[in-house]
Structures are given as C-alpha cells and as structure tokens.
Amino acid sequence: MNYGAPQNAFQRMMAPQDWRSARLIPALRGTLPNDQPADKSAIDAGQQGYGVDTARTALLSCLHLPTRGGADMVSRLLIAKFLEAHPEFNFDLLEHIEASQVIFDARATFDEACRADEGLGDVCTLWKSRRDDIRAAVEGIPAYSAIDWTLDKFQDCLPFIDKSHLRTNPDQFLSPRFDRAKLWSRETSGTSGPPVTLFYAPDFFAGFQYFSACKVAFRAGLLTPSVLERPICCLMVLDNRYLRDRVWLDPSGYSGMTLRVVIDEGDAKAADRLLDLVIRHNPAILSLGPSTLSAVIAQLGKRARILADYLVLIISGGSNLDDTLRIIVDETTGVPVINAYGMTEIGEIASDCSLHRGLHVQEATIIAEVMDDNGRLASTGHGELVVSSIMNRAMPLLRYKTGDRVEIIDEPCRCGRSGRRINSLIGRQVRPFRFADGSFYSPTHLNVLFRRFPVREFQVTQQSIQKLVVGVEFFDGTLDRTACLRAIHLEVTASVKALIDVEVIEEQFAANSKFQRYRSEADASGIF
Numbered sequence: 001m002n003y004g005a006p007q008n009a010f011q012r013m014m015a016p017q018d019w020r021s022a023r024l025i026p027a028l029r030g031t032l033p034n035d036q037p038a039d040k041s042a043i044d045a046g047q048q049g050y051g052v053d054t055a056r057t058a059l060l061s062c063l064h065l066p067t068r069g070g071a072d073m074v075s076r077l078l079i080a081k082f083l084e085a086h087p088e089f090n091f092d093l094l095e096h097i098e099a100s101q102v103i104f105d106a107r108a109t110f111d112e113a114c115r116a117d118e119g120l121g122d123v124c125t126l127w128k129s130r131r132d133d134i135r136a137a138v139e140g141i142p143a144y145s146a147i148d149w150t151l152d153k154f155q156d157c158l159p160f161i162d163k164s165h166l167r168t169n170p171d172q173f174l175s176p177r178f179d180r181a182k183l184w185s186r187e188t189s190g191t192s193g194p195p196v197t198l199f200y201a202p203d204f205f206a207g208f209q210y211f212s213a214c215k216v217a218f219r220a221g222l223l224t225p226s227v228l229e230r231p232i233c234c235l236m237v238l239d240n241r242y243l244r245d246r247v248w249l250d251p252s253g254y255s256g257m258t259l260r261v262v263i264d265e266g267d268a269k270a271a272d273r274l275l276d277l278v279i280r281h282n283p284a285i286l287s288l289g290p291s292t293l294s295a296v297i298a299q300l301g302k303r304a305r306i307l308a309d310y311l312v313l314i315i316s317g318g319s320n321l322d323d324t325l326r327i328i329v330d331e332t333t334g335v336p337v338i339n340a341y342g343m344t345e346i347g348e349i350a351s352d353c354s355l356h357r358g359l360h361v362q363e364a365t366i367i368a369e370v371m372d373d374n375g376r377l378a379s380t381g382h383g384e385l386v387v388s389s390i391m392n393r394a395m396p397l398l399r400y401k402t403g404d405r406v407e408i409i410d411e412p413c414r415c416g417r418s419g420r421r422i423n424s425l426i427g428r429q430v431r432p433f434r435f436a437d438g439s440f441y442s443p444t445h446l447n448v449l450f451r452r453f454p455v456r457e458f459q460v461t462q463q464s465i466q467k468l469v470v471g472v473e474f475f476d477g478t479l480d481r482t483a484c485l486r487a488i489h490l491e492v493t494a495s496v497k498a499l500i501d502v503e504v505i506e507e508q509f510a511a512n513s514k515f516q517r518y519r520s521e522a523d524a525s526g527i528f
Contacts, residue, residue, distance in 0.1 A: 078231070079249045082257065089247040089259065098184075099206045100251035106207035107252050109391075114218050116364030122410075123379040126367050127155045130390075134398070137390035140176040144398065155399070160386070162401040163188070166345070167196045170395075174199060178394045188344045195450060198345055201394040208347050210250045213258070213285050213315060216351045219360060220338045221415075222313045227255070227284040234258045235283035237274065239265050239292055239442045259283065265292045265432055266441040266497070271299030278310050286311050286335075289318035290325060291432045293337075295440045297329055308334035315340050320425045326356065341425060345397060346389050350422050357413055358421030365391050368420065370408050371401070380408045380420065433520055435498040436465045443518040445495050446470070453488055454478045457509050460492075462520040466500050468492065471507035481506060 083091055121129075131154065138144040143165075147157045166173060174180060184205040187195040200208070213234040217223040227233060233256040246260045261277060263270050274296050278286065286307070288296075293316055297304050307314075314329065317340040326337045340351040341359050349366055350359035361368045367388040369377045377386065385406045390396040405426040413421060432440040443462075449455050449472070457473045470492055474481055489504045496502065 079247065079257070082247060082249075086247075089245050091247050096249065096251060098202060099210070102203040102206050103210065103251045105203045106211065107254060109203070109207055110211040110215060113215060113362065113364055123367060123369055123377075124153070126363065127153070130367070134390055134396075137175075137393055137396045138398070141173060141396070143172040158399045160399050160401055161397065162403070163196050163345075166198070170197065170199070173395050173397065175394055175396070183394050186344055195447065196345070199395050200392055204347070204392040204394070209248060210252075210255070210258070212342070212348055213287055214255055215348060216315050216317075216338055216340045217285060217313060219351050219353065220313065220336070221354050222336060222338070224312065227312050229256075230282065230284040231256045232259060232281045232283040234285040234287055235277060235281060236260045237263050237286070237288035237292055239263060239289070239444065241445065242448065256284075263292065263296075264442075264445075265295040266439050268299075268439065271296040271303075275300060275303060275306065278307060282310050284312045285315060286313075287315040287317065290316050290321045291319070291442055291444075293321075293329060294325055295432050297332055304329075304332045305334060311335045313338055317342060323356070341422065343387075343402065345400060346387055347391060349387060353413060353415040353417060355413065355415050357415070358409065358423045359425070360413070360417055361408070361420045361422060363419050365389060368408065368422075369399075370406065380410050382407045385422075431518075431520070433462045433468075433522070434465065435496075435500055437498055439498050441496055441498065446492060448495070449488060449491065452491065453484055455488075457517075459507070459509065459517055459519070462522045465522045468496065468500060468502050470502065470504045471509075472504065473507055473509050 079091060079096070083089065127134075131149075135147075135149055138147070143159070143161070146159075147154055151157065161173075171180075174183075178199075178201065180199065183199040184202055185197055185199050186205075187197050213236075214223055214227070217227055233250075236258060238260060239262065241262060241264060243260070243262050245262060248258045248260075250256070250258075259277075259281060261273075263273055267273075270292075293314070311333075312335075314333070314335050314337045316326070316337060320341075321337070321339040326339065329335075329337045336354070338352045339356070339359060340348070342348040342350075346366070348362055349368070350361045353360055369379065369386045369388075370381050370383040371377055371386050372381065372383040383405065385402045385404050385408075387400050387402060388398040390398075406422050407424040408420050409423045410420045412418065432442050434440055443460050446458070446460055449458055453472075454475045455472050456475050459471045461469045461471075463469055470488065472485070472488060474484065478484065485504050485506065489502060492504065493502050
C-alpha cells in the first residue's frame with residue numbers, strides 16, 4: 001500500500017506501516033525468548049535464554065532460512081556465523097525480523113537528523129513552527145486532551161509531567177493509533193526513581209537501538225569509514241547483572257553489529273575482561289557509563305593505552321561525565337571520549353562536539369527548556385531541564401521534567417555548529433563506591449530493591465570505606481516492616497560482597513528534585 005512520500009521525519013513516521021510479518025513472526029513468537037531481565041537461577045538451570053541447545057539449534061536454522069536476498073540475507077548469515085563462534089551471546093531473531101520491517105524508515109530519520117541545522121530559533125519559535133506536527137502526534141491521547149489549539153501559545157496549556165505520571169498511569173500517554181500489545185517496551189534504569197516501563201513505536205525503537213552510537217559519532221566528527229566498515233561497530237558495556245550478553249545486527253547493513261556485555265565494575269577482573277573483549281572483537285566504538293569507565297581505567301593502568309590500537313572513540317552516557325574524568329581517560333588511553341546525554345523516555349537529547357565546549361542539543365527533534373526555581377521557563381539559563389519530543393509517536397512526551405539541573409547557553413561554538421548547548425549538567429552522577437579492600441561497587445545494583453520489596457524510595461549512603469547506611473521508605477500499608485528491613489539487609493550484604501558494615505533503617509524522604517539516591521561521604525581519593 002502506498003501512502004505517498006512524507007516530507008519530514010515526523011510525517012514519515014506518522015504514515016501507517018505494515019511492519020510485522022503475517023507468516024513468520026507468529027510462528028516464532030512464543031518460541032524465542034525476549035530480553036526481559038530473567039531470574040538468575042532460572043538462567044543457570046538452562047530454562048531461559050539461548051543457552052539451551054535445542055533453542056539455539058532452532059535459532060541458527062531460522063537464520064539460514066531463505067529470504068528475499070540482499071542486505072537481509074547477508075545480515076542473517078553474518079549473525080549466524082557470529083553466534084556459532086560466540087555461543088555466549090544471545091540474539092533475538094524475532095526482534096531482528098520486526099526491526100527489518102522498519103529499519104529503512106529509521107535510517108531515513110537518522111540521515112535527516114545528521115543533515116539538520118540545529119540553529120532553529122528560540123523556544124517560542126520551535127513551538128510555533130511545530131504546532132501542526134505536535135497536534136497530529138497527540139491527537140486522542142488523554143493526557144493532552146485539554147490543549148487549546150486556538151491559542152497562539154498553545155504550549156501554555158500543557159501540564160508538566162514527570163516519571164511519577166508515567167509510572168502510575170502510562171495509558172494516559174499512549175496514542176490510540178497503536179495496539180499496546182504490539183509496541184516495543186523498555187524499563188528506565190531506576191537511577192532517578194523506581195523503574196518506569198516505556199512504550200515505543202517500532203521505527204523509533206529501531207532508530208534508538210541501531211543508530212544512536214552512530215549519531216553521537218557523527219556529531220563529534222568521528223563517523224569515519226573505519227567505524228561503519230567494522231564487523232563490530234559498537235561494544236556497549238552495562239553493569240546491570242540481571243541482563244544477559246546480547247548481539248544486534250543492523251538489518252539495513254549501514255553499520256555492523258552491536259555487542260552488549262554485562263560487566264560488574266566491582267569485579268577485580270572487570271578491566272581484564274573488557275580489554276579482552278576489545279582485542280577479540282575489535283569494535284570501533286566503546287560505549288559505557290562514567291562509573292564503569294573510571295573503574296576499568298583505574299584497573300588497567302598503563303595497559304589502557306592498548307585501547308587506542310582498536311577504538312575510534314569512547315562514548316560515555318547514562319550519567320554525567322565530568323571534565324576531569326574525561327581528560328584523564330583521554331590522556332590515559334589516547335582515544336577521544338565523547339559525552340552523550342539521553343533518556344530512555346526521550347532518546348538522544350544532546351552530545352559533545354570534538355571541542356568539548358558543551359553538549360549540543362538535538363533541536364531538530366527536541367524542544368529543550370529550562371525551568372528556574374520559581375517555575376518560569378526560558379530558552380537559556382540555569383534550572384531544571386524540561387524536554388518535549390514527538391518522535392516516539394506511540395508515547396509522545398511534552399513538557400517532561402527530567403530532574404536534571406542544567407545551564408543552557410545560546411552562543412556560537414568554535415566547532416562551527418549553531419544552536420543551543422548544555423554548558424553544565426548536574427545530576428545523575430553515579431560513581432562507584434570504593435571499600436577498604438580496594439574493591440569497587442556500583443550502587444545502581446541496589447535498584448533491585450524496587451523489584452523485590454514494597455519500597456517507594458531508598459537512599460544508600462557510604463559513610464566510610466567500611467560502612468553503608470541504606471534508608472528505605474515503604475509504601476503505605478506495608479506490613480511487618482521489621483521483617484522487610486531484615487530481608488533488605490541480607491539483600492544488600494549479598495550484593496555488596498565486601499566485608500563492610502551495613503545498616504538498614506526506615507525513613508521518610510521529602511519530595512524535591514535535589515534528592516540523591518546514591519551518596520558517598522567517604523574519602524574517595526585515588527578512585528578517579
């Protein structure tokens with residue numbers, strides 16, 4: 001069915017798409033496991049994942065099925081060869097097939113974003129120029145039903161939203177154009193609150209999954225042929241022990257594979273494993289969070305210089321990368337380090353240029369505003385970052401409060417690009433704790449408390465290199481809180497592993513944007 005030739009990225013995404021195979025996907029659904037965090041004992045028992053011999057045999061057989069040829073057949077053969085050589089990696093064939101149906105729309109959106117001029121005017125101009133697209137995107141969505149589109153400044157009718165709204169009533173933000181059961185979903189990391197489940201239009205998710213690293217590299221002037229021609233484009237490192245090692249392959253053939261590996265930064269052998277992965281797979285890009293980056297660089301010492309023989313760039317994301325750490329890593333490894341800022345709720349928001357003079361806001365797809373302490377919004381200045389985006393047409397978010405405090409400036413950058421920049425970013429700085437035995441521990445591992453206990457909020461404070469204090473706030477109506485506190489103490493002690501004192505107490509936290517879930521009052525000299 002031909003729906004014409006949409007004129008821009010948003011209009012192209014609004015066109016209906018028959019993106020699911022009517023024949024192959026139903027046969028595979030229910031047979032191939034998904035990427036939801038799995039119980040470790042079940043994985044060890046061989047009940048989940050592609051470690052099961054019969055499931056993996058079926059997977060490899062499906063990968064060799066005849067296709068229409070072209071890039072899809074090449075990609076199937078490449079991934080089959082990789083999986084045969086590296087059985088420790090999981091691959092979701094169903095997701096790959098679904099992504100192949102929308103990947104060229106996602107690629108077109110990526111190309112358009114790379115060409116876009118980011119100097120698009122002040123915030124009022126952006127709202128005015130995008131009125132029609134925004135109206136079309138939010139039509140029928142309950143959360144935006146009160147907007148008065150006759151007003152010149154219709155954005156003044158928009159309510160402010162945050163994670164709590166998405167957590168308690170996500171259906172209020174879902175577009176009626178989509179069947180919720182057919183949307184892709186992902187949870188937030190939990191670093192700024194209990195995890196939230198987000199829903200995505202398939203083409204948006206495909207772009208997020210397959211082109212995010214390339215987009216950051218492009219904006220830094222580092223998207224070279226060497227990056228695109230490598231069989232492994234990106235090695236993505238996470239410290240979430242409840243995920244599994246995975247591999248993705250861009251169905252469009254634009255870039256190579258993306259590997260996701262789970263590394264516990266507190267493990268004394270974490271750096272050795274990372275270095276081995278880089279040498280063995282030769283990725284062009286290494287993507288990881290600042291806390292993991294600082295931990296492995298400290299462990300590698302002089303060996304960090306080996307990374308320059310393989311990597312084109314290092315992308316640091318997930319929390320704020322301070323200049324001191326960036327300079328240390330850059331000088332230690334000889335590899336350019338690029339800071340990228342994004343959110344699971346929105347996608348990419350801003351990233352470095354090669355001069356590191358602030359993060360360039362992706363104004364072609366994002367409206368970024370600053371809210372001061374009095375609740376006033378402005379294009380520039382200091383305050384909480386508020387973002388709006390309709391690129392995820394399944395769940396567009398307008399006037400979304402990020403909880404991160406920023407300074408936005410609007411002045412020319414010496415790199416030659418126009419548009420506004422995030423000059424400073426305060427928030428989501430999660431650094432590893434270091435204990436007396438020299439081990440590191442990422443406190444984000446304790447986000448599992450949200451899943452396993454009736455906890456509304458918690459805060460972990462490293463009072464010294466030998467003591468942690470965990471304050472927890474229970475949901476109303478929680479029974480036998482003493483037993484819960486004991487169970488949480490056991491959970492924390494087992495997670496940390498180091499021989500330290502752990503104290504768990506019940507608390508009530510004030511609701512404000514300056515809340516820090518992870519704090520260290522210990523002497524952390526020598527960590528970074």
